[in-house]
Amino acid sequence: MDYKKSEAKEYAREHFTGVWAANLTPFDEALRIDEKALRQNMDHWIRDLNLGGLFIAGKQAEFFAMSIEERKRLITLSVEAAQAAGNRGGIGRCGIITSCSDTNLDVVLDLARHSANAGADYVIVHSPVLHFGADTEETIYEYYRYLSEQLDIGIAMWNHPDCGYTMSPELCNRIADLPNIVAIKYSADRARYKRLTELAGHKIQVSNPSEEDWLENIIELNWKLYLCSTPPFLLQTKVDQRMNEYTRLAFAGQHAEARKVRDSLEPVRAAFRASKPAGKPQAHGKAWQELLGQHGGPVRRPLLNMTEAELAATREAFAGCGLRLA
Structure with missing residues (x-):
């Protein structure tokens, strides 16, 4: 890590920005991780598409169908590929955030420590799957508090209603006070994520995975981070990078031009x-x-x-x- 735990929020405000894409994991015909294909994909995403960062080993990457060792291997390969791509051609550094989500807390901690040791920039952890009414705000807060206590690496929250509940903006804001909580991928409605931005936008990077709303969230909410739903490498090519372009225009305050590109x-x-x-x-x-x-x-x-x-x-x-x- 290029920062101390106490510096995590400040580091993320500067570096955890732009368009980040969630990887899809290439498997070969024997259903093994195709390491050569992964490296080639990542080289394209980083060098040709100029993505700001990559979200590795999440739901789109089929982490739920992998062993713990395979997830660790995918994390290590991705960090190595990002570092190798960044060392060629003088391009900007591509950040790496790794999903360490799991129903078992020991697995979460194991994957997060592996990610930090491998050289990932941040980890993202889905809100816990809880049953029989255990999804109280105190339980969820304690989950993230314990992770924050145990880990030095910057942590992003991740909440999607497919876990059975939606975290309130007030709960997310409370968790955002923890020293190394740096962001959230908040798959909630606009009213909720707008409220959270008002409460905690000065403490953490707030993001929603809807690409269709990304431009308006830059303009209206001053967002700086897109953690994707539809991966940006599916909407762009080496010669057609309209998502990158409308993002750049919006960040520069050229909103009318950005809307034209977005709409196209x-x-x-x-x-x-x-x-x-x-x-x-x-x-x-x-x-x-x-x-x-x-x-x-x-x-x-x-x-x-x-x-x-x-x-x-x-x-x-x-x-x-x-x-x-x-």
């Missing part, structure tokens, strides 16, 4: 949404990756792969979306 991406968004079959977000993302020239590959059980008809529909949608490849 709507055919790409529409094609992506229309071709995605129900229940197959990772498989569809990987199919779209392959159409972009990236490595996708199969998904692991319990997920389902795309059918031939679904792949054909995706190819047709992609062909008409207007995303330039060259």
